[in-house]
Amino acid sequence: MCDERERLIGYVYDECDPDERQVIADHVASCETCQQEISGLRRVREDLLAWDVPEYESVWRPFVPPRAVSWRDLPVWALAAAAVLLLLAGGAGGAFTYAMLPHRPVLAAAAAPRPAVIPASDVVRAADLDALEARLTEKLQNEVDARVKLVAAHAPAPAIEPASDVATSPEDLRRQVQTLRVTLDRVSKAQDQLSKSVYADLMSFGETQRRIEQGNNYILTSLVKHAPADGSMGR
């Protein structure tokens, strides 16, 4: 026993079978060295208890089930914008949805400057939605401009005016708005499908990315199909 002191560990933690326990107990009863060893181990275990940990308050921002924040409550343009954002976030993968909501910085971002810490709360707050809305609006505007140019570039030359062309009559304007609305409607339908599943699965990177790509294809296809058929994007 004195030569294999690791065996005392099982005894000290009371985690050895009864036979072994008895063997050790018999030896220890008559061996002063092992008695000291055991009391030393017990003492250091007691000392270890002094090592305390700072007060902890949850940093976890609970996952919210899809129904708590329904994408249906958002206006059509927001749904369309969310689809656009998912496109943009394709490279970033599923981190998108979680990252849109304020929370503590994660490990991956540790090297970057840390944003102010926002305490966890139980639900998504109205302010979060407002901020989301503002970001979506800006992204939507940029992305729609970019998409219009893209579609224009691929459409038959006579059908499309340069993107810089401005509507000259109320009739043109009305038609443009109508066109845009149809486009957004298609996008939002795709996004509705997408978001129902994506939101529930929001941290699943691979799956989310696959769906984003599907959504991406769908949206691109409908945009490209739509513009030449209508032939009035810029007029």
Add this chain to the structure above:
Amino acid sequence: MTRTDEELVARATAGDLESFNQLVARWERPIHALAYRTLGRDEDARDVVQEAFLRAYRGLRGFKGEAKFSSWLYRITLNLCRDWVRCERRAALVQPPEGTDAVDLADERAAPTESVEELVARREMSKAVSRAMAELPEEQRHAILLKEYHGLTFQEIADMLGCPLSTVKTRLYQGLSVLRRRLERQQAEEASLRRATWESSSS
């Protein structure tokens, strides 16, 4: 009715987010404690808590239940802590823990019966333990953390760290022996320091 971890894992895997939130609520404190005692900084520990649960969520489908959910979480946490120290290139472990100044000691008394002297002694011991632990080799430190502060069995630690059960006992024995020598030496030094202070002030 309280669901077991396994039940909650099954429900979370099937898409029940609330079940996952419950798992977080149940385990975030132990995970924070493990990360704190590994990294020595509360802020880092909190970041690790969040990242550990995000990773757990992403990996939930891959968790086959061959280990306990908690062991699986502990392993994720220790891996994250290792990456953390590596990425940050910090000597995180040799820094004294934050918040160990004597400023707000009065608020932190564990029991109303604890005197200020006892409290100071306990805080001193807390610092001494964290310093001594930080100097241990990682495998000994992990074994001691999981055994002493998280109550895992030898077998659970062996499964988690991927080593034989006898190795776990050896690591525990060696780690505790080193800690014991360091802490005893430190206590002896403090005692002689107190004696010297007393003698110089009373002469």
